[in-house]
Amino acid sequence: MDLIVPMKPPRSGKSRLRAALGCPPGTGGHADLVRALAADTLRAATAAAGVRRVVVVATDPGALAELRDTGAEVIGECGARDLNAALRVGERFLRSADPGGVVGALQADLPALRPEELAAAVAEASGRRAFAADRHGTGTTLLLSAPGGPLDPRFGAGSARAHTESGAAPLLLPAPSLRGDVDTPGDLEHARLLGLGERTAAVLALREASCAPR
């Protein structure tokens, strides 16, 4: 099974998280946090049983080259005009190597992701086109195709409903780390309680130290 992870440029992505570092505006660090969230997600994804390739489809691959250290590949989005188009670029890329395999789309903001929860989700899907909703029940953190079948991604606001309506099976396992995507400071706090990956924890610790009142 191969995974596609879409990412906008780290400076402009995850705009709802800008306040999360608790530092005055303009002190930077946002892009470091976005890259750290992705690095922890990718480390867990590449370690999951049954996962073969993990491909980041990036608007700006140069800004994300360091993510290759996680074992993921990083490719450009070839002029895709939005998130779902970027996912289709990744799908074509993976299908050109393995037309009959399962492909999945995984969000890049799962810093508490545990490899065993991702593997359990793939096992529950058991060859069906299926998805994991986020912890709020409205978004999607993982969408899987059937073997050789179309991914047909419908990410965006209300994507859990859109994926259900398009015939994808909602996965039922709890998998809190897989459902814990981070869009807001509140989501980041939730992920902290689950147990953050090393890179995200390090970025937050550094910012706390450097922005503490003197």
Ligand SMILES: Nc1nc2c(ncn2[C@@H]2O[C@H](COP(=O)(O)OP(=O)(O)OP(=O)(O)O)[C@@H](O)[C@H]2O)c(=O)[nH]1
């Ligand atoms: N390659 C690529 N990735 C995208 C594109 N649009 C969104 N993404 C990524 O898809 C994921 C979900 O995107 P969004 O929910 O639109 O935006 P976001 O970056 O999470 O955050 P906000 O700015 O707070 O809305 C994020 O990892 C984005 O970086 C796109 O056009 N191309």
Ligand SMILES: C=C(OP(=O)(O)O)C(=O)O
């Ligand atoms: C695009 C989505 O994610 P988010 O807005 O949570 O990043 C989605 O859940 O479909």
